[in-house]
Amino acid sequence: MQCLRNIQRCNFISFTRGLPFCQFSSKSIDVNQLRVELTKEFQSVGIERRESLLSAEYIIAHVLGKKMFHEVSRKTMIPKAQWLQIKELAKKRSERMPLQYVLGEWDFHDFTVKLSPPVLIPRPETEELVEYVLQDVGPDRSCQKFLEVGCGSGAVTLCLLSKLPWITAVACDISREACDLTTENLTKYQVDGRAVVLNMDFKDSETIQRICELGPFDFILSNPPYIPSADIDHLDPEVKTYEDRRALDGGQDGLDFVRHLLAVSPPLLKTNGKLWLETGLEQHGLIKKMIDSKPEQNMTFLQSLEDITNRERFCLIQKRSR
Structure with missing residues (x-):
């Protein structure tokens, strides 16, 4: 649990910009915490709060094979492979690429x-x-x-x-x-x-x-x-x-x-x-x-x-x- 909490405290600005970030462990990442951190990251590059939240939710849902975030169980723990996909999409969105292009x-x-x-x-x-x-x-x-x-x-x-x-x-x-x-x-x-x-x-x-x-x-x-x-x-x-x-x-x-x-x-x-x-x-x-x-x-x-x-x-x- 301590390792998981460390992962959740990672600096998302660092990870989306390709700088060093916490080592991924064998444990998964909590979907709710991920939504919070992604929203903060998008806000930090000038995307307004509501749009930042929607971008985070759409990206997470998309990678998890869902259309909307409300279809994702709040108990979902994101495994490494999907975490890496989310990371790549989040990087594009942080570069102000439109969400529609990010999702394709x-x-x-x-x-x-x-x-x-x-x-x-x-x-x-x-x-x-x-x-x-x-x-x-x-x-x-x-x-x-x-x-x-x-x-x-x-x-x-x-x-x-x-x-x-x-x-x-x-x-x-x-x-x-x-x-x-x-x-x-x-x-x-x-x-x-x-x-x-x-x-x-x-x-x-x-x-x-x-x-x-x-x-x-x-x-x-x-x-x-x-x-x-x-x-x-x-x-x-x-x-x-x-x-x-x-x-x-x-x-x-x-x-x-x-x-x-x-x-x-x-x-x-x-x-x-x-x-x-x-x-x-x-x-x-x-x-x-x-x-x-x-x-x-x-x-x-x-x-x-x-x-x-x-x-x-x-x-x-x-x-x-x-």
């Missing part, structure tokens, strides 16, 4: 998608966007095909294909890593046969021509880059250091990609087809002005939709019939 996976709706840097991590807001789209489509089987611009991990396309089994998709991203991850996640859930994944630059005219050949689409959806360039360096280290800047940086006012998307969407959409956008806060007025100022694009700003915090986060835009 994350839940999105009913699915567990594989994740790896630098592919954009799907956020809870994007889950809400998918809910809005699903509610809008409902049981309408005349809605046959959609386009996702900036597919990232493929979480959105995966969810829509799985919940709308009659529909097909085109998923496009400039990132090779993103397209590989999308293909892997779609294959895992056996919906890859209903999707075309394009590793192409959406701002390139050849890309638009290729997508036109695969369309027209009943709807397009995108979580485009919408953060103003000047704000990128002020983001949390997890975001600015690890996630693909191309998926974040929206130019001077955050709307460069949105402008392009509005310009090229009309020929890609069916008449009355819809464009769904996830946006930054306080951008909807500017987006509506863009649309109203170019009636030749034949688009109408239908409405703003709120996220769970009651803030305008999503735009619904429609192609008008002439």
